Amino acid sequence: MDIHYTPAELEFRTEVRAFLRDALPADIANSVRLGKRLSKDDHQRWQRILARRGWYAANWPVTFGGTGWSVVQKHIFEQECAAFGAPRLISFGVNMVAPVIMKFGNPAQQAHYLPRILSGEDWWCQGYSEPGAGSDLASLKTRAVREGDHYVVNGQKTWTTLGQHANMIFCLVRTDSEARQQRGISFLLIDMTTPGISVRPIITLEGEHEVNEVFFDNVRVPVENLVGEENQGWTCAKYLLTHERTGQAGIGQSKAALAHLKAVARQELRNGRPLLQDPQFRLQVAQVEIELLAIEMSTLRILAAAQAGGVPGAESSILKIKGSEIRQAISHLLRKALGAKALPFVEAQLTDDFTGTALHSDYSAAPASQYFNLRKLSIYGGSNEIQKNIIAKMILEL
């Protein structure tokens, strides 16, 4: 039993830290730390920097241009990136559709799409949820009807994250309306510039344009854009969801957010002394820090098991629940730490090109906004209630 990294892993961490200290643009790190909205350019700049170092596709095997890192190395890399304030990678391309293409795609698809993901040429978004298919994803209705060399797609997708930047979308579509729910679904890659596609913004409660509705009106998609076999898309979907979930605990982001919370609570005053010395506030900070430590230890146990050849299963559902709850709890405390200064909603200050004088302080503009934005964590990627269903079924066998 040993809870420490090996010397080789520690050396790797030093290497990662050196790279981040050098290569991560300060303005991006600052925006991430303060919870500001990132632009398309911010994301792309960071992706290009990572790609130049060969570290963009951290989860890919070497044969496809990835790092070939061990699970522990990947974990260390993610932790360090978060600690330095690197933006979370937009995972739809590199960490979601790419593994599906590697596993189920044909050589032509692999040769075409994977290099374009690596180079940043394609920006992918996800076409899963529909107005009538949220947690019950398999009830989706968007139809794809085969006409010669094309599928003709009609329907609507929603909650499409950053779809406004995307030129590609991977979609679950119904190709057999007679078959039982999961059976008649296919996994389709669609060029967003195809005629008949329209994207409409959904503005979320904190005023941000992060998600969209995507409409398909007689959109003609070449049949070679089908991944895997027709009507076998659910297998791809499930495979992808497990990839989505393992990274979802967001321990690194929570640790960075907690460090920021403590820094703010050292600045903010109550009764003339730093809020971090206020007996009640201090206890709440202590509690989230303790709970985060417990999640981190649990993550390490699962990683060690995966390193030894085990497959992380429904345990990642526990981490998804715990990780999202703790991240939300920290954002709640950060909002509270600001007192009345959390109230002003000055959107100009939320963008990273804001150059004026901050209203109260540079760190007080975003937290309330970010708190509301982060309510999404317990909803997306399989809501926390769905995760509990998975635990009940897969671990408890109820």
Next chain:
Amino acid sequence: MDFTLSSEQQMLQDTVARLARDHYSFEAREGYYHSEAGMSPVFWNQMAELGLCSVPIAQEHGGFGGSGVDNLLIMTELGRHLCLEPFLQSQIHAAGLLQQLGDASQKADLLPRVAEGSLQLAVALEELQSHYQLHDVQTQARPVEGGWCLSGRKICVVGAASAGLILVSARTSGDTRCEQGISLFLVEAQAHGLQRRDYPCIDGPRASDLILDDVFVSRGALLGDIGEALPALRYQQGRAIAGQCAEAVGGMQEAFRLTLDYLKTRKQFGTPIGKFQVLQHRMADMCGELEMATSMAILAACVADQADGDERSRQLAAAKFVVVRAARLIAEQAIQLHGGIGMTWEYSLAHHAKRLVMLGHQLGDDDHHLQAYAELLHSA
């Protein structure tokens, strides 16, 4: 990073598990509980014969020189079977204090007997007013010719009735809550002037209040330097907490297992109640908490024997906090999911629930350890 057990540890785990399974059925425990001793001297002797009593004791004193992880393995099985013997108090906590503070002759004299299981020890630290604060000591030690005279009252000393020697903290200088001036003494169970009031605790084990009325102890009864015991009391409490966390994990695993079995077999409305989503989600919550508690018990075991410092103190406080919270949730929900049957004395689950809830009442509850952690936030 490696969370697997060595083959030696695997063997140790198997040994304790087999012994407890064979000799500590719930029915047997009921017998031990109602017996004169309130536990099983026979089981204690079996533990001794198998060398288990010697695991936490250093090799130079006839022990096995086990690690925190070895203690974890033993305590988890003892917790799973609701064992009543004061292994934690005697072999881990008291023996740890003796090892840390005792001089060469004290250790050579006592530890081999502790290791072979023929001498049990107890730790008397808590007082009426102290509320888990080790430095809140009113018991006085007055210097007299040839030694000291101890006066005061210690409460809830688990295993005092079966102990040959009791380690008693007493003030040799300073005010009630002063961090200096606390000394630790070895007091013979039969010492003149020592009055013991024995009682069972609600979660099973026997404990005692000690009333010390001018109890004379010789110079050789002082452990460590005079007035300087507090750091060792804190350090060894940390080791005991790691053991407690492991014990609680064993109890939680068993309560969880019993509840899960029940959900799969108990039928209402014509279906196993485990088919109801509201109960499934409750069980998923318990599963998550148990996972967190297990992780923290492992962390505690791995840092328990590290050098003293803020980092270790923080991690142990964090472990106890997480485990106490998880234990209460699992205890309460296990009873709730069982319904009336979970409330009955004749079902082992109820006794696990009591043990899990009362865990916080020994060596500090969740509030105590959260505050301790919060006070160390500055150094994080």
